[in-house]
Amino acid sequence: MVTFPTSYSRILDKIEAISPEEYGRTRNYIDGSVTRLSPYISRGVISTKMVMEEVMKRQLPWKRVEKFIQELAWRDYWQQVWKAKGSAIDRDLKNPQQGVDNQLIPSAVVNAHTDIDVMDVAIEQLYDTGYMHNHMRMYVAAVACNFGKSHWRMPARWMYYHLLDGDWASNALSWQWVVGANSNKKYFANQANINRYFRSQQRGTFLDQNYEQLSNLDKPEFLTELTSPELVTVLPKSDRFELEADEPLMIYTYYNMDPKWEVGESAQRVLHLDPEVFSRYPVSDAGIRFILDLGENIPDVHLFTGTFEELMDLYGGTDVHFKEHPLNGHYRGVEHARDWMFDVEGYFPSFFAFWKRCMKQMKVYS
Numbered sequence: 001m002v003t004f005p006t007s008y009s010r011i012l013d014k015i016e017a018i019s020p021e022e023y024g025r026t027r028n029y030i031d032g033s034v035t036r037l038s039p040y041i042s043r044g045v046i047s048t049k050m051v052m053e054e055v056m057k058r059q060l061p062w063k064r065v066e067k068f069i070q071e072l073a074w075r076d077y078w079q080q081v082w083k084a085k086g087s088a089i090d091r092d093l094k095n096p097q098q099g100v101d102n103q104l105i106p107s108a109v110v111n112a113h114t115d116i117d118v119m120d121v122a123i124e125q126l127y128d129t130g131y132m133h134n135h136m137r138m139y140v141a142a143v144a145c146n147f148g149k150s151h152w153r154m155p156a157r158w159m160y161y162h163l164l165d166g167d168w169a170s171n172a173l174s175w176q177w178v179v180g181a182n183s184n185k186k187y188f189a190n191q192a193n194i195n196r197y198f199r200s201q202q203r204g205t206f207l208d209q210n211y212e213q214l215s216n217l218d219k220p221e222f223l224t225e226l227t228s229p230e231l232v233t234v235l236p237k238s239d240r241f242e243l244e245a246d247e248p249l250m251i252y253t254y255y256n257m258d259p260k261w262e263v264g265e266s267a268q269r270v271l272h273l274d275p276e277v278f279s280r281y282p283v284s285d286a287g288i289r290f291i292l293d294l295g296e297n298i299p300d301v302h303l304f305t306g307t308f309e310e311l312m313d314l315y316g317g318t319d320v321h322f323k324e325h326p327l328n329g330h331y332r333g334v335e336h337a338r339d340w341m342f343d344v345e346g347y348f349p350s351f352f353a354f355w356k357r358c359m360k361q362m363k364v365y366s
C-alpha cells in the first residue's frame, strides 16, 4: 500500500529518488515512475522550486528533464491562477459547464461502484491512502461530471477532502479543465484508454465504445442515483501554551508546514487551524493527522485551533509572520513570499502561455 512517511529526511530521500527521464516516458501509467511528492508540496513542506533545483543540479540534458519540470510547473500555474482570481476559482472560471443536471455526485462514484474495476480499486485506495494517480483523477472526474452530469464543485470537494495532497487550486481547476469550464472542451476517455494505462483487460463496460459513440452517450442508469457526502473536518483541540507578546510569532498553516522556514530565527511557532477555512474547504481526519505528523519536523511548534483574532488575543504582540497564500488574506503582519519555480507572476489564460514565459528564464538554471 502507498504510504506517506512524514519525517523530513524521508521526504528528502524521495526527492533524491526522482527519475526524470523515466517519469517523462511512464507518468501516465499506473505503474509509471511518478514521484508521489504532491502531499509534501501541497502541505508546503517542500516547494516546487526546491524540487526543480535538486533535479537541475544533476545537469542532465534539458530534453531528459523537460517533461518533469513542465509537470511540476502546472502546480505553480494553478497556484498563480488562485492567487490572481481568489475565490472566483470556486465557480466556473472560463465557461459555464455544459450539460449539468445536478449539483451533487453520483453515489456510484462515492461507493466505488462505477462499473470500471480499476476505478473502483482506485477510489477505495483514495479512501485508504489519500492518494490517486493523476490519470485516474481525470477518469473519475469525467465519469462523475461528463457522464454523470454533476456540476464539478461537489465532486471536487469530495476528492479534495480525501486527498493528502489536497490543493484547492490544482483540484478545482483540474476538475474545471476536465468538464470544459476552464478549457475549451470536455475530456473523455474510453475503456481501451483505461485498459492501456491501467494495465487492465476489462470489456463490456459503458465506456467500451469509440469516442464518437461516447460523446453522444446518454447518462447510464447506474449514475442517476446521487448523493451529498458528509464532508466535515473534525479539528483537534489547541495545545495548552502561552505566548510572549515581545517575541516574534510565526504562523504555520495547512498549506505551510515548511520546517526550513526562517530556521535559526528565534521565534514562537504556531500551527494555526482556522475552523472557518476548514468549513469552506473541509478535509478528512487523515488530512489532519498528516499535518500533525508533519508538525513533528518543526521544533517546539504549538497547535492552535481558532480564529486569527483569537490567536492574536492569546499572543498580544504585533510581530506576526506568515507565508503568502490565498487562504491567508485575513492575516495581519509580515507576509513572507512563497517559493516559485520561476519569477513569473499573475494570471495567464493558458498553461502554455505561462510556460512560454517560464522558459525565457530557464537559462538561469541550465
Ligand SMILES: Cc1cc2nc3c(=O)[nH]c(=O)nc-3n(C[C@H](O)[C@H](O)[C@H](O)COP(=O)(O)OP(=O)(O)OC[C@H]3O[C@@H](n4cnc5c(N)ncnc54)[C@H](O)[C@@H]3O)c2cc1C
Binding pocket: 027, 033, 034, 035, 036, 037, 038, 039, 041, 042, 071, 072, 073, 074, 075, 076, 078, 132, 133, 134, 135, 137, 138, 141, 159, 160, 163, 165, 166, 167, 168, 170, 171, 172, 174, 175, 178
Ligand atoms: C481531477 C483532478 C484533481 C486534482 N487534484 C489535485 C489536488 O487536490 N492536489 C494536487 O496536488 N494535485 C491535484 N491534481 C493534479 C495531479 O493529479 C497531482 O498533482 C499528481 O497526481 C500528484 O502526484 P505525484 O506527486 O505523484 O505527481 P507527479 O506526476 O510525480 O508530479 C510531480 C509533481 O508535479 C506537480 N504536478 C504534476 N502533475 C500536475 C498536475 N496535473 N497539476 C498540478 N500539479 C501537477 C505536482 O506538484 C506533483 O507532485 C489533480 C488532478 C486532477 C485531474
